């Protein structure tokens with residue numbers, strides 16, 4: 001038997017099309033009539049993507065961008081395993097990264113019984129990917145099982161599709177904006193408000209499945225258009241672990257990557273684990289986890305990640321519409337900060353009158369407020385009328401508090417004005433001495449701004465920013481902590497700025 005090669009694969013696609021090519025690869029493999037070094041089940045997902053690219057169905061740059069890497073699939077499977085549910089579903093299964101990791105985790109014997117009892121359910125709109133998934137399971141666990149796998153070629157959001165009773169679900173849904181609402185969808189508030197496919201998948205999964213583990217973009221945690229999804233989440237319980245995408249990135253973890261690798265920036269992801277324990281409502285949250293690529297292996301540990309999550313089950317309501325991603329060591333600081341504050345930053349600033357403060361919009365490792373009009377593209381200008389309050393606002397923006405607040409409630413690419421406006425402020429609670437100390441620091445910083453200018457090229461343009469020595473920030477933090485009645489050293493905030501997960505005071509690089 002001649003070995004099947006990549007050349008043959010591509011010629012077959014040209015001659016017979018992708019569907020027929022895969023049908024024959026799969027059935028020949030299942031019937032032991034196939035020999036190849038690279039066309040083995042572990043590589044099917046990537047080989048299928050190469051096939052799609054060959055027929056120009058997907059853009060090379062986009063290839064496999066959000067397919068679940070093996071280590072993440074295993075992490076999710078480990079969370080799914082102890083959850084209750086007789087039927088196991090993979091929604092948007094694609095070529096099967098998630099369900100295959102789960103079956104491997106539970107071991108041959110349990111996997112065989114699960115499939116043989118008709119308890120595995122797969123859903124995907126892509127007929128070929130679904131077929132690959134189904135056949136891979138049969139190739140691995142026994143060809144007699146092929147008919148026992150419930151593979152549903154469908155639009156998962158169609159009303160006709162219902163998850164089976166007593167099920168648990170693993171999923172990496174598609175991340176697209178909804179252009180047209182499907183005619184046979186249940187048009188919920190989540191569909192109408194978010195117009196994002198992934199949040200509609202989350203809603204349907206959590207309302208129809210007993211328990212679930214779902215990886216998606218993290219934007220549903222804080223962003224306004226997902227408030228209705230968060231309201232739905234109020235009825236369930238579990239935890240959410242969210243990951244930053246710089247320096248390390250969850251979706252850049254291809255293990256084999258023999259055919260291509262995936263280096264582009266990708267979404268900030270969150271893994272939601274719906275546990276539905278008795279008598280609890282709400283979700284617990286990890287901080288926005290930032291890790292270095294070399295820390296990935298150590299981080300991908302379920303117990304370790306769970307140890308980062310604070311104990312508070314969060315619910316949303318009209319007064320508190322967003323979830324926040326807080327380090328457990330800082331929860332007390334956040335509570336005191338909220339309790340002591342009597343106003344929001346928006347009450348202290350003006351959009352046109354007073355003295356200006358310039359704020360660069362991108363803030364990877366810290367926020368900046370400057371008197372100097374920075375020579376850069378992304379910036380906001382705010383105004384403050386009163387000199388003392390000006391210095392307080394200036395100090396807030398250059399402290400850890402403003403940056404941390406942004407990380408708590410957003411942490412994406414840009415610091416939105418709505419976030420700045422909602423920062424809790426406590427000027428009225430400062431002693432005269434604290435106000436004077438802040439005045440002195442602010443005056444010194446303002447005089448020295450031009451000493452600490454830094455530049456970064458972005459889109460062919462030099463972007464100006466200020467990188468103050470961290471001593472300034474620490475001094476301001478100390479005053480603020482004291483004013484909040486917190487007996488901690490400013491180093492408590494190091495973890496918020498660090499570019500490393502395991503080294504708290506790791507200096508960030510110059511990328512911001």
Ligand SMILES: C[S@@+](CC[C@H](N)C(=O)[O-])C[C@H]1O[C@@H](n2cnc3c(N)ncnc32)[C@H](O)[C@@H]1O
Nearest residue numbers: 067068092093094097124125126155156172174
């Ligand atoms: C992000 S991929 C995940 C694939 C795989 N589960 C993984 O984790 O690597 C999303 C999958 O959802 C499928 N999909 C997209 N829209 C869908 C829909 N409306 N109904 C069912 N599946 C859909 C895509 O074909 C794709 O396989």
